[in-house]
Amino acid sequence: MVILLLSLAATISAQEAPMLTLREGGLAVTLAPEAGPIERRAAELLCEELARRSNLTVGIGTAPARYALQIGGAAQGLATDGFRLQLQPDADGLMRIDGHSPSGIVAGAGKLLRLLRYGDGYVKVPPVTVEDAPQLPVRGIYFATHFFNFYHVAPLEEIDRVIEDFALWGGNQLMVWFDMHHFASFQDPAAQAHFARLKHMGDTAHGLGMQFGIAFLANEGYDTSPVELRADPRTGTAHYERELCPSKPGAMELIGRWQAEELAAFPQVDFLWMWPYDQGGCACTDCAPWAANGYLKASEQLARLYRERFPEGKRWLSTWLLDQVNAKGEYEGLFRYVREQEPDWFEGYVIGTHFDWIPQPLLERPFPERYPMAAFPEISMYRMNPWGEHGANPLPGFNTRLAEKLRGNIVGGWPYSEGIYEDLNKWYWCRFYWDPDVVTDDALAEYAAFYLSPDVAEDAVRLFQLLEQGHARNGWLVEDLTGAREAWALAQAIDARLAPWARTSWRWRLLYLRAAIDGILQDRGFNDPQAREELRLLCAELVAIYHADNTFIRPPELPAPPDPRNVAFGKPVTVSSTQVGYEDRATHLTDGVLAQHDSENFWCHDPQEEETATVTLDLGEVLPLSEVRLQFRGLHGVYWFIPETLDIEVSTDGERFALVPGQRAVPLEGDVYQADPWVYPIGTAARYVRLLLGKSQHTGDQFEGVVELVEVEARRQ
Numbered sequence: 075m076v077i078l079l080l081s082l083a084a085t086i087s088a089q090e091a092p093m094l095t096l097r098e099g100g101l102a103v104t105l106a107p108e109a110g111p112i113e114r115r116a117a118e119l120l121c122e123e124l125a126r127r128s129n130l131t132v133g134i135g136t137a138p139a140r141y142a143l144q145i146g147g148a149a150q151g152l153a154t155d156g157f158r159l160q161l162q163p164d165a166d167g168l169m170r171i172d173g174h175s176p177s178g179i180v181a182g183a184g185k186l187l188r189l190l191r192y193g194d195g196y197v198k199v200p201p202v203t204v205e206d207a208p209q210l211p212v213r214g215i216y217f218a219t220h221f222f223n224f225y226h227v228a229p230l231e232e233i234d235r236v237i238e239d240f241a242l243w244g245g246n247q248l249m250v251w252f253d254m255h256h257f258a259s260f261q262d263p264a265a266q267a268h269f270a271r272l273k274h275m276g277d278t279a280h281g282l283g284m285q286f287g288i289a290f291l292a293n294e295g296y297d298t299s300p301v302e303l304r305a306d307p308r309t310g311t312a313h314y315e316r317e318l319c320p321s322k323p324g325a326m327e328l329i330g331r332w333q334a335e336e337l338a339a340f341p342q343v344d345f346l347w348m349w350p351y352d353q354g355g356c357a358c359t360d361c362a363p364w365a366a367n368g369y370l371k372a373s374e375q376l377a378r379l380y381r382e383r384f385p386e387g388k389r390w391l392s393t394w395l396l397d398q399v400n401a402k403g404e405y406e407g408l409f410r411y412v413r414e415q416e417p418d419w420f421e422g423y424v425i426g427t428h429f430d431w432i433p434q435p436l437l438e439r440p441f442p443e444r445y446p447m448a449a450f451p452e453i454s455m456y457r458m459n460p461w462g463e464h465g466a467n468p469l470p471g472f473n474t475r476l477a478e479k480l481r482g483n484i485v486g487g488w489p490y491s492e493g494i495y496e497d498l499n500k501w502y503w504c505r506f507y508w509d510p511d512v513v514t515d516d517a518l519a520e521y522a523a524f525y526l527s528p529d530v531a532e533d534a535v536r537l538f539q540l541l542e543q544g545h546a547r548n549g550w551l552v553e554d555l556t557g558a559r560e561a562w563a564l565a566q567a568i569d570a571r572l573a574p575w576a577r578t579s580w581r582w583r584l585l586y587l588r589a590a591i592d593g594i595l596q597d598r599g600f601n602d603p604q605a606r607e608e609l610r611l612l613c614a615e616l617v618a619i620y621h622a623d624n625t626f627i628r629p630p631e632l633p634a635p636p637d638p639r640n641v642a643f644g645k646p647v648t649v650s651s652t653q654v655g656y657e658d659r660a661t662h663l664t665d666g667v668l669a670q671h672d673s674e675n676f677w678c679h680d681p682q683e684e685e686t687a688t689v690t691l692d693l694g695e696v697l698p699l700s701e702v703r704l705q706f707r708g709l710h711g712v713y714w715f716i717p718e719t720l721d722i723e724v725s726t727d728g729e730r731f732a733l734v735p736g737q738r739a740v741p742l743e744g745d746v747y748q749a750d751p752w753v754y755p756i757g758t759a760a761r762y763v764r765l766l767l768g769k770s771q772h773t774g775d776q777f778e779g780v781v782e783l784v785e786v787e788a789r790r791q
């Protein structure tokens with residue numbers, strides 16, 4: 075027998091014997107005497123997958139067969155949550171999945187599923203022994219359940235499948251948040267319905283041997299919170315302004331009553347998050363600096379209330395956005411408190427990473443053994459707006475870079491998940507927490523082999539990398555489509571080689587749709603009528619998979635096709651200056667993309683270089699023009715970055731310009747924003763049109779003096 079050392083925790087041994095082929099009636103599944111309901115669930119998941127992929131009917135503990143797989147035995151000598159697969163049948167034809175814990179048994183069943191090879195009417199079992207155990211204790215996921223996203227609205231059976239898959243990968247924690255500000259009170263029927271949904275997720279997680287956690291803002295409040303007790307919202311990140319100020323008399327009691335009421339409703343909460351911001355926080359002088367003062371008072375009370383209800387539970391203090399918004403000295407103050415008080419009311423930090431940046435103070439925190447860190451990597455919203463808008467968002471390079479920085483510093487973590495389009499990222503992090511030395515391409519290939527086919531694994535890994543290369547986008551504007559044609563060709567080749575169960579699965583469809591959309595965008599763009607029709611169909615399928623009928627987390631509307639009377643569309647533009655960091659923005663002025671399609675598609679002048687600015691269109695030939703149309707810039711629903719004055723000049727040769735007479739009214743900064751363009755009649759023939767933009771109406775912050783425009787049109791007579 076050969077023993078190969080896979081990693082510190084995993085051993086696999088194999089004989090040269092061929093794979094064992096099992097057909098209908100050839101395999102029985104039985105439960106070990108000590109198996110409980112979680113081990114039974116693992117057995118059911120295994121049987122369901124054999125039916126789905128290979129059309130095999132395998133019952134649990136039913137008719138005897140030549141071979142039997144026994145699930146759920148306790149194994150000696152395994153590390154926490156480890157498992158042992160013995161797939162070389164003994165003399166009685168018995169194979170086994172044994173484990174250290176129920177969660178380990180589920181993870182072992184998942185590993186077995188990934189080792190099997192499936193055909194129509196048969197399955198092949200490799201004659202191996204595999205022993206493996208996770209290296210990090212926290213292998214979690216956070217489901218955001220808001221904005222009518224997938225977790226908020228999808229049928230519970232579909233949510234359950236996602237949780238089950240996560241447990242089969244070796245995941246062991248599910249975290250959710252009951253966001254109070256959406257509701258009038260806990261008794262609000264809408265609140266009760268949402269609570270029932272979260273409780274169902276907790277029940278599913280517990281049924282798979284996972285732990286279930288609840289997040290709280292430390293000073294969380296309902297929509298009806300008393301106005302006189304509310305927090306000072308000038309934190310720099312407050313959205314809803316329903317939170318309470320812990321320093322006001324009576325507020326701590328009310329916060330505690332609401333939190334205790336919610337905790338009492340859940341049958342079992344295995345761990346707790348205490349959270350400072352986005353919502354959350356108080357900017358008043360009595361609470362400042364928030365994370366070193368008011369936050370600690372409110373969190374300590376929450377931690378105590380939680381322990382009264384769940385004495386064994388673990389409590390995590392979040393450092394999300396510390397020192398990133400208005401309050402300063404938060405890390406310093408927090409760590410001074412920890413050094414001096416050595417608080418016993420929390421057991422570790424949820425660390426606030428942002429993109430792939432980790433705040434340095436966290437790496438130098440006091441008592442790292444006593445207060446370990448667990449990560450909260452953002453895998454859903456990174457450089458795609460709206461999130462998941464065009465399907466799957468594989469980010470293997472990004473994940474690997476962030477994991478590289480975290481390795482050795484954390485005890486695990488919970489990625490931030492907004493929906494199922496980030497499944498491959500979710501998988502990567504689960505594998506990383508299981509084994510921080512995991513090789514990214516190996517993890518990608520294992521995913522592809524299991525969810526698609528071993529035959530396409532290599533092509534699929536290439537596809538994932540190409541999709542990441544073309545990932546960054548805003549609405550319909552994709553930064554880099556150079557690999558899209560290759561990705562689309564690969565996707566079609568893979569599609570042709572998949573079994574029906576894989577070809578029609580949501581995992582593959584989300585990858586396939588993304589490749590199809592990007593392929594069209596590279597080849598034909600979104601203005602071609604036939605391309606638009608195809609894009610609409612592809613997007614409709616995404617909406618159906620996401621259940622995204624009522625959310626912005628879906629493909630946005632296609633920009634209106636350019637009006638043929640607008641002769642400026644796609645024409646070159648020269649600007650007198652562009653702000654540093656916004657280079658190449660001048661082309662946005664004639665790209666036909668309006669603010670209603672993409673709020674980030676604008677040009678901005680550089681006030682460091684000049685007070686006023688010019689924008690010059692070259693229409694390529696002298697044309698009879700009736701009017702110029704400008705779409706100005708809006709932010710937060712009002713006009714922003716508007717020039718005080720506007721004049722228009724024209725030229726036939728680009729040398730001599732003449733002012734076109736006329737009153738040129740402009741919007742008033744701060745007035746309610748109208749997306750309709752402002753129309754300026756000119757009634758003249760010209761090849762060049764030059765806008766003279768006066769100094770900015772915008773003053774009073776770091777963007778003082780900036781002039782911006784979204785779109786410039788010139789209409790022919």
Ligand SMILES: [Zn+2]
Binds near residue numbers: 306320356368
């Ligand atoms: Zn306060």
